[in-house]
Amino acid sequence: MSNTKREFSVVGKRIPKLDAAQKAMGRAAYIQDIKLPQMLYGKILYSKYASANIIKIDTSKARALPGVHAVLTGEDVPEKMKMGFIKDNPPIKKGKVSCFRDEVAAVAAISPEIAKKALDLIEVEYEELEGIFDPERAMEKDSPLVHDHLKSNVLKMPWDIHYGDVEKAEKESAFVVEDRFTTTWVTHCCMGTSGAVALFDASENLTIYTNTQIPSLAQKDFLEALKAMGLKNKRVRVIKPTIGGGFGSKLDTYAYEHIAILLAYACRKPVKMVFDRVEEFKATSTRQPTIIYIKQGCDKTGKLTFRDMRMVLDNGGHTSWGATTPSVMLMPISSLYTVKNVKYTAKCVYTNNTYSQAMRGYGNPQATFAIESSIDMLAEKAGIDRIEFRKINKNHAGEETPQGLKITSCGLAECIESVEKELDFKDKSEKGVGTGIASLIHVGGGARIYGSDGCGAILKMDDYGKVDIFTGGTDMGQGLDNITAQIVAEELGLLAEDINVVHSDTDICPWDVGAHASRSTFVAGNAALGAAKKVKKKIQDFASKLFETPAEEIELKDKMVFVTGNPEKNMPIGKLLRKAHFSPGGNMLMAEHFYDPDNQNMGKELKGNMSMTYSFGAHGAKVKVDEETGKVEVLEYVAAHDVGRAINPLLLEGQVYGGVVMGLGYALTEEVTVANGEIMNANFRDYKLFTAKDAVKIKAPVIETDDKDGPFGAKGIGEPGCVPTAPAIANAIYNAVGVRIKDLPITPEKILAALKEKNG
Amino acid sequence: MYEHNTSEQLGETLPMTTTISFSLNGDKISYEIKDHWTLLHLLREEMGLIGTKEGCGNGECGACTVIVDKLAVNSCLYLAIEADGTTIETIEGLASTDGTLHPLQQSFVDNGGIQCGFCSPGMIMSSKALLDENPDANREEIQHALAGNICRCTGYIPIFESVEAAKKMGGQNE
Ligand code: FES
């Protein structure tokens, strides 16, 4: 059923975030705020070298310090306790360290200060080894090995793909461009740092409060950890308190969580582990740095003929989920604009640098930076207007891309048009001013990267028409609580305030694979909608008996149940519920629903419809480049997105603004500077985030394409805001002063150097 | 709960303690502090006022902003001992006792100024110091006043809009 003409009462309303008042009053409890009786404080000692053998660790002095309850080294970690995507990374290393962030020991003490002192008393003797920091160098045969037991630094991963016939297409192309781009490390900078509190009960069941985006999968990881510790058949309860930002940083389980568990077990007391800001910079995972080789061609009319991309990703010292980003990169590579012939290889290479994780966009911003910069270059070479060129190649509904993505709804053309309308691309009045455009495709209807892409929801109603919905989905500030409440309220004819959304506690909430891939609105939204539909049906059935009318003729609206066309036959929903609950035989107004979208896991050939639907967007930027200083000022920014349906425009704008500003940081200022594996700018003075002073005027037009599978037509929007930002800026800089910067971030120094080269 | 014993248990020389008096959200307080404590430590760890957040502990993010004698300060850098004789406002003191939010709190709620909320107490306190001093602050002045408060979620736009909306609601006065 199409929703286009439907009038909504709650969906589409700018309802403030449900927990905002609590947060505004300073009452929301984050991990930093949790204190339990007898709680100890854990701290981690990290490696002093990028690559070294651990010869000896002496913990005796640390153990002797009053107030210290436990000191652990790699020797104390059970053999089978491993983390990461290929479960090859123990939470405390022994034998060899392969990056500066490698954990070598941990302590628990009665105060953070004592714990810190104890770290200083641990004596570690290392034998420093030659490190390898350049992934291309690490690929060479004679490079030192990061992991001795592996024969090569190159991970065994499957990305070597060829759809169609790229060689033939290249020969037949009228125009071809080829180039190399690079992107560097950036990091999430969640304002609330990472942390966990672990405790065991008398029966050795674990409760862990932790900053996670994946409560159910974390529970599984921690159960494995307990098993490795010899604790079989135990229970694990994961509770995510309010968290100070996610952005993909909490999609795995991490050493600090496992160490908190080990320490809590060793001391049989709650142990709290909270990172300080320096640690947050140094010991959490980044976005993958990439080296990208790209070649694209088109025919005389500007139609894309082929795209050929080769990527080298710096995997760092260990393998976290970062190593799977090439799968997501494949999406824009194969499917941003219609292109039939596509070739793609990607290699993840171990180095002694820090290792990467998911970060908003999951590989897409890197790939899109290269693709959209190169598209501009190709349009110029073909002599076709850059916007026209994109329109010629636009995606469209009904298309199946070479990767097998099925585009069901597509507002890309409308997005481009709306950017054109909002931004004057012809304006060349002022020197140093220029405009740029870039588009995006992203998963908008889940992403099947695990066996399941499912989410559960349980909905129950009380005697007064109020709803409790227990969702597997996770709110981390993005607003899934509102989305869930608004969807349920719409379906049941209630107000958002009637809906209590319970999330992020595995003892109570049903299963879900996590808040990633912009999937929550779509997947958790559909789970909530499914549960609401079932309860609605029960209400209709009960009311049908009461009013002696067919169930199909019962409507729910404004907290009332009434008969269609006969509105005087009505009853407040609360009253009906009481009748249901108290009638002989009883009727419980409760339902559960598990929604697992009908999307496909990409098989060995890396083909398949990974998402039920795709989100599209186009961004336009107007910048001013100061040719004396190389400084870039973003004068105007337009970010148009096809979101299917805006369930809550207020929160939607928040996702877009936040995403764009994160993307602008990626484009212009943010960079974790690394020297021989060591992070040199672990603070907000040297790691340059956009501040209130740098804030940019952003317009965020919304295109509604009413997706047939989305809840009330909605698609995901969590990540797209930061996907095409960097190329939009790079293209605008080129338009402004004629230099194309191919390495992120685009700093004033790079612009000045390029200007110097251009002007001779 | 153990922190108080830290130094004693270490067998170190006891750090100096001092009793300070100050006004906190309208209450007269007298508190024995260790001289090396920051105001942030005193508020959060000793007094349990968790609304004030620590984002960096180093004066770089503004999450710990409180108002001391009408000025927004980073409480992570401000020594508790310097608070003697001052008037301090924290996020906990903004709403009325009947639960009515301060206009700034309400406008942050209504205008999407809060996502994850970790920066929010600091943002709101910096905004309050600004509007108390300059009730007609324009966009540029707002940007300037909030330059030391980092937000990773909102892109700042909804925050500026929140402050501007509070101005209309009379954010400078309760
Ligand atoms: S915690 Fe004080 S400025 Fe960051």
Ligand code: FES
């Ligand atoms: S709301 Fe998350 S940091 Fe500002």
